[in-house]
Amino acid sequence: xxxxxxxxxxxxxxxxxxxxxxxxxxxxxxxxxxxxxxxxxxxxxxxxxxxxxxxxxxxxxxxxxxxxxxxxxxxxxxxxxxxxxxxxxxxxxxxxxxxxxxxxxxxxxxxxxxxxxxxxxxxxxxxxxxxxxxxxxxxxxxxxxxxxxxxxxxxxxxxxxxxxxxxxxxxxxxxxxxxxxxxxxxxxxxxxxxxxxxxxxxxxxxxxxxxxxxxxxxxxxxxxxxxxxxxxxxxxxxxxxxxxxxx
Amino acid sequence: xxxxxxxxxxxxxxxxxxxxxxxxxxxxxxxxxxxxxxxxxxxxxxxxxxxxxxxxxxxxxxxxxxxxxxxxxxxxxxxxxxxxxxxxxxxxxxxxxxxxxxxxxxxxxxxxxxxxxxxxxxxxxxxxxxxxxxxxxxxxxxxxxxxxxxxxxxxxxxxxxxxxxxxxxxxxxxxxxxxxxxxxxxxxxxxxxxxxxxxxxxxxxxxxxxxxx
Numbered sequence: 185x186x187x188x189x190x191x192x193x194x195x196x197x198x199x200x201x202x203x204x205x206x207x208x209x210x211x212x213x214x215x216x217x218x219x220x221x222x223x224x225x226x227x228x229x230x231x232x233x234x235x236x237x238x239x240x241x242x243x244x245x246x247x248x249x250x251x252x253x254x255x256x257x258x259x260x261x262x263x264x265x266x267x268x269x270x271x272x273x274x275x276x277x278x279x280x281x282x283x284x285x286x287x288x289x290x291x292x293x294x295x296x297x298x299x300x301x302x303x304x305x306x307x308x309x310x311x312x313x314x315x316x317x318x319x320x321x322x323x324x325x326x327x328x329x330x331x332x333x334x335x336x337x338x339x340x341x342x343x344x345x346x347x348x349x350x351x352x353x354x355x356x357x358x359x360x361x362x363x364x365x366x367x368x369x370x371x372x373x374x375x376x377x378x379x380x381x382x383x384x385x386x387x388x389x390x391x392x393x394x395x396x397x398x399x400x401x402x403x404x405x406x407x408x409x410x411x412x413x414x415x416x417x418x419x420x421x422x423x424x425x426x427x428x429x430x431x
Numbered sequence: 432x433x434x435x436x437x438x439x440x441x442x443x444x445x446x447x448x449x450x451x452x453x454x455x456x457x458x459x460x461x462x463x464x465x466x467x468x469x470x471x472x473x474x475x476x477x478x479x480x481x482x483x484x485x486x487x488x489x490x491x492x493x494x495x496x497x498x499x500x501x502x503x504x505x506x507x508x509x510x511x512x513x514x515x516x517x518x519x520x521x522x523x524x525x526x527x528x529x530x531x532x533x534x535x536x537x538x539x540x541x542x543x544x545x546x547x548x549x550x551x552x553x554x555x556x557x558x559x560x561x562x563x564x565x566x567x568x569x570x571x572x573x574x575x576x577x578x579x580x581x582x583x584x585x586x587x588x589x590x591x592x593x594x595x596x597x598x599x600x601x602x603x604x605x606x607x608x609x610x611x612x613x614x615x616x617x618x619x620x621x622x623x624x625x626x627x628x629x630x631x632x633x634x635x636x637x638x639x640x641x642x643x644x
Contacts, residue, residue, distance in 0.1 A: 249521075257521040264517050356518045365563075368544075368571055 189215065189428045190401035194409050196381055196420030202229035203379045203424035204237035210288065216244060217287040217426050221302050221379040223351070228280030232267055236282045236352050239266035244286070252290050256297040257362055259286055260352070268354030281353030285316065285377045289430065293366035294375065299359065300351050303383065305390065306367065307374040312391040315375075317361035319350040369430040374404070381423030384412045401427035533642055535586045536593065536634045538567065543628035545571025554642075557584045558598065559625065575626025577602045582611065582625060584632075591641050593617040593634060602626060 189207045202222040210216040218240055222233025243262025249255040263284060271277055283300025294315075298304060301320035306313045317323065322345030329339035350359035369375075374394050376382075382390075385408065393399065393407045404427045412423045536552040538559075550567050558566045562578035569576050580598030587594070596614040597604055604611040605624040617623075619634040636642065 254521060254524070257524055261517075261519045261521055264520070268516055354517055357520055360520055362520075362524065365568060365570060370572075 188401065188431065189217070189426065190405045191424070191426040192405040192409055193379075193422065193424035194381075194413060194420075196412075196422055197418065198420075198422055200226060200230055201422050202233050203381070203422045204233040205377070205424055205426050206237055206241050207426050207428065208241070210245065215289045215428065216241065217285075217289075217375070217377055217428055219285045219302055219377040219379065219424060219426055220282045220352075221300065221381075221422070221424070222280065222282040223348075224277065224280030224353075228277045229282075231270065231277065232280035232282040232353070235266050235270055236263040236284050239263045240284065240286050244288075252288050252293075252295040252366070253297075253362060253364070256286050256288060256295060257360075260284065260297050260299070260357075260360070260362075264352050264354060264357065267352060271354050281351035283319075283348075283379070284352045287375070287377065287428075289369065289428070290366070292369045292430070294369050294430075295366040296362070298361040299357060301348055301380055303376075303378050303380065305376045305378070307376070307391060307394045308370055308372075310391075310395055312387050312394070315367060317359070319348060319359045319361070321345055321347040321349065324349070371431050373430045374401075375428040375430070376404075377426040377428075379422060379424045381421035382408060382412060382425050384415045384417050384420060384423065401429050535588075535636045535642070536632065538584070538623065538630040538632055540569070540571070541622075541629050541631045543571075543626070544573045545569065545628065549633075552584060552586060554586050554588045557586070558582075559584060560598070569625065569628060571628075573626045573628045575602060576628060582623070584617065584623075585614070586636065588636075588641065588643065591636055591638075593632070595623060 191205050191207060193201065193203055193205070195201045204220045204222070206216070206218040208216050218237050220233040220237045222229035222231070222236070224232055240259045240263040244255060244259035247255045247258045249258050267280070267282070271280070283302040285296060285298045285302050285304050287294065287296040287304065294306075296304060296316060298316040299319060301318050301323060303314055303318070304316035306315050318326065321342070325334065325339035325342055325345065328334045329336045350357065376390070389411055390408065393411065394404055399407065405425060408425055409423065412420070533553070534551045535554055537549045538552065539549045540546050548571070550569070552567065556566075558564075558580045559569060559582045560579050561568070561570050561573070561576040561581070564579060567584070577598060577600040579600070581600065581602055582598050582604040583596050585594045585596070586592075593616070594614045595604065595606060595611055595617050597611050602625070606615055606617070607622055617632055619632065619637065621632045623630040623632055
């Protein structure tokens with residue numbers, strides 16, 4: 185793969201791999217990044233994530249929309265409709281759904297659309313910043329802690345953190361993170377799309393990996409997956425990351 | 432018809448956190464803007480703590496780690512079988528995007544971060560600022576531009592005239608070489624400087640055209 189992006193994944197302790205991802209140069213100077221984390225049982229989870237990633241990519245590539253944000257939203261529609269269609273003729277899969285992060289870099293502008301709780305991180309100027317909304321109870325709790333309404337301890341210790349508030353599942357989407365303005369990138373910035381299995385590592389660990397030495401995206405993928413694995417976490421979820429370096 | 436959340440099986444405290452209208456939640460908190468986004472480095476999260484001392488006490492879980500190794504659960508959204516195709520996310524956004532006010536002019540960044548970009552102006556007051564609340568958002572990396580209202584560029588449709596006036600905060604705005612200290616008439620081609628960013632004002636409405644025609 186090109187130097188500017190790489191990706192990888194581990195299955196963890198789960199019975200199957202239900203994360204999907206893609207990164208490609210859509211046209212010169214325009215890079216498309218996709219990550220999905222499927223759910224809904226053994227068959228459904230993998231299928232939902234894969235359908236969503238593939239349809240998102242195909243719809244994005246074929247779309248007539250010039251505006252990157254609108255193009256991303258059109259692609260999200262494509263993914264959502266594809267899951268709806270699949271559910272229509274297979275009622276056994278009625279539970280399936282997926283998170284989705286779709287991002288496109290247009291020159292130095294970073295556009296994204298995100299549904300669910302898969303994290304999108306930007307590492308810039310020695311900091312790690314989460315760019316996208318966290319559509320889970322955990323995300324809600326963090327927002328309340330940030331606003332000073334509850335303590336951080338209360339937020340982080342809650343056993344309900346994992347509950348998702350939105351997913352791409354062939355139904356109307358009420359939570360979509362698609363900011364009106366893109367985020368400008370600086371040369372040297374690193375963007376990471378990840379499934380939440382990667383969050384076995386702390387933000388500190390991730391920041392350390394990205395900012396120590398001059399790791400390439402491939403180096404980062406390898407180091408992060410190794411770090412996740414070395415935590416030996418019981419029940420480790422599928423963990424996937426797409427690493428993009430803007431230069 | 433907005434879908435109702437199925438709150439069965441959820442712990443008591445979760446429903447109380449949820450807003451009445453689901454769509455308001457993330458929008459109101461504007462967490463995708465600078466204000467809401469966690470732009471601080473990690474310190475905002477609580478540091479890992481390990482309980483010390485007494486036997487039999489569990490060490491405090493690393494608060495950053497998810498406490499559960501269960502696969503994702505989610506709130507059921509009512510009927511499991513899809514009954515009709517989902518609403519288009521793009522169309523919903525399109526409806527929100529349709530400008531209720533037509534363009535009356537532009538400011539084009541001719542020097543500084545974001546150079547080359549043109550930003551649209553509408554009738555009435557156009558707040559210029561770096562943050563998400565600015566009507567004309569100049570957010571390309573110039574930190575000397577105030578987040579909220581650095582300056583206000585006004586189009587008066589009644590008299591077909593443009594003005595610029597200072598906003599709130601400490602940062603000055605320059606019209607050509609002079610600081611803008613009160614509302615000042617603006618002419619096509621004028622240069623406006625905010626921080627390190629120079630804008631050229633382009634009037635669309637003028638003697639030969641207004642939207643009232």
